[in-house]
Amino acid sequence: MILVLGWMPSGCTSRALKILTPVQLLKQLPQGTEVIQKPLMLLTKPEAKAPSHGGHSGSEVSAPLRMTHGVPVIDAHLNGVTIPLIIDTGCQPTLMVDPESAVRASVLVVKPAQGSLVLEGTLGEEDALLGRVQQLSLTDWRIEGPLCLIRSQQTYMAGLFQRRKLPLNLFGMALPLHACSYMTIDYPHERVVFGFHQHYQPVKNRHVWSVPMILRDGLPHVRLRHGGVRWEAVIDTGANPTMTITPEIAQQCGAMSSLSQVDGYRLGIGVMSGLKDRDKLQRVVLHRIQGLGPELSHVPATIAxxxxxxxxxxxxxxRVTLDFKRQLLWLEEEGLKEQGDPAS
Known part of the structure; x- marks a missing residue:
C-alpha cells in the first residue's frame, strides 16, 4: 500500500514527530470490540457500494473545496466533528487521519487480528492503527461505518518563530471507486462533485479532452510520452508539484541538461531515516508532454x-473528472471551443 501526499512548497519542513504511540492512542480512544481478519482488504474494498445520500436526489452530491498548500481540501464531518480532508487520488484507502483528529472525532479503534499496519509514504514508513468512523458526512452524502487508518505520527510545518501542526488527513480512492460512477475535482470553481448511477457529461462551451484511464491497485493511471519515451503516471491530486518522474525517465527524455535545485522540503507520510537529503529537491523541464489530452510544453518535473x-x-x-464507469480521465478548460480544438 502506497500513501503519498507529495511535496510541499518552499518554507515547509518535514517533522513527523511521534506524539502518540499506538499504545497511547489505544488508551485514549474508546476500545473497539470488533476483530477484523483482513483489514487491508476491507480498507480497499468497502462493503457498501450504494451509501445513503441523506435525502439527496441521488444523481450528484457536491461540496466546496479550497486549495491549501497546493492541494484540494474539503471540510468533512467525522462523527459530527469537522475535519479537513485532502482529496487524494494517490491514496488507496477511503480515510486516513492523524492521531489528534482521531481523538477529536472519537474514532473507534479496531484491533487487527494479527500483526500491525505499516504505512509507506514519501518519507519512509510509519505504524498505523485500524479505526472505524461511525458516520462520515460530505455535505448530503452520509457514509455509515467506513474504516480508516489512524497515523501514529503528527506532522509539523516550520514557521518564523515556532512550528505549527499541519493536519494530514486524506480522503482516498476506495470509496469513490466503488460507490461513484465519477468524481470531479473542479479546481477553477473550487467544487468537488460525486456522481452516482449515470455517465459523466462534460460542461458545454469548454475545451474538453478525454484520455484512457487505467485503474491499477486502486489508483488512477495515465500513459504519458515525451518524444519516444513512454511511461505511466498516477493522477495524484494529493501531490502539489506539476509532475514527478524518476531519474531514469529524466535521463531517457534528455532533460538532465535543465536540472536545477529546488528550495523546499518533502512533507508527507512516513518517518525519514535521515535528514541529509531533505533539502536536495531537483527539477527538470520536459519540453513536450502528450497523453493527458492537451499538449503541454515546458513542463517542470520534480525528480523522485x-x-x-x-x-x-x-x-x-x-476541471478534472475521473470517469470510473468508462475508465476515462476528462480535462476541461474554460472558454468557447474553436474549430480545430482538441475534443473528446
Missing amino acids: NFTPRVGSGLLRHY
Missing part, C-alpha cells in the same frame, strides 16, 4: 524515486 505522478500543480488549471 517512486512511481511517477501528475499532481495538482498541473491539474489545478482544469
Whole structure:
C-alpha cells in the first residue's frame, strides 16, 4: 500500500514527530470490540457500494473545496466533528487521519487480528492503527461505518518563530471507486462533485479532452510520452508539484541538461531515516508532454524515486473528472471551443 501526499512548497519542513504511540492512542480512544481478519482488504474494498445520500436526489452530491498548500481540501464531518480532508487520488484507502483528529472525532479503534499496519509514504514508513468512523458526512452524502487508518505520527510545518501542526488527513480512492460512477475535482470553481448511477457529461462551451484511464491497485493511471519515451503516471491530486518522474525517465527524455535545485522540503507520510537529503529537491523541464489530452510544453518535473505522478500543480488549471464507469480521465478548460480544438 502506497500513501503519498507529495511535496510541499518552499518554507515547509518535514517533522513527523511521534506524539502518540499506538499504545497511547489505544488508551485514549474508546476500545473497539470488533476483530477484523483482513483489514487491508476491507480498507480497499468497502462493503457498501450504494451509501445513503441523506435525502439527496441521488444523481450528484457536491461540496466546496479550497486549495491549501497546493492541494484540494474539503471540510468533512467525522462523527459530527469537522475535519479537513485532502482529496487524494494517490491514496488507496477511503480515510486516513492523524492521531489528534482521531481523538477529536472519537474514532473507534479496531484491533487487527494479527500483526500491525505499516504505512509507506514519501518519507519512509510509519505504524498505523485500524479505526472505524461511525458516520462520515460530505455535505448530503452520509457514509455509515467506513474504516480508516489512524497515523501514529503528527506532522509539523516550520514557521518564523515556532512550528505549527499541519493536519494530514486524506480522503482516498476506495470509496469513490466503488460507490461513484465519477468524481470531479473542479479546481477553477473550487467544487468537488460525486456522481452516482449515470455517465459523466462534460460542461458545454469548454475545451474538453478525454484520455484512457487505467485503474491499477486502486489508483488512477495515465500513459504519458515525451518524444519516444513512454511511461505511466498516477493522477495524484494529493501531490502539489506539476509532475514527478524518476531519474531514469529524466535521463531517457534528455532533460538532465535543465536540472536545477529546488528550495523546499518533502512533507508527507512516513518517518525519514535521515535528514541529509531533505533539502536536495531537483527539477527538470520536459519540453513536450502528450497523453493527458492537451499538449503541454515546458513542463517542470520534480525528480523522485517512486512511481511517477501528475499532481495538482498541473491539474489545478482544469476541471478534472475521473470517469470510473468508462475508465476515462476528462480535462476541461474554460472558454468557447474553436474549430480545430482538441475534443473528446
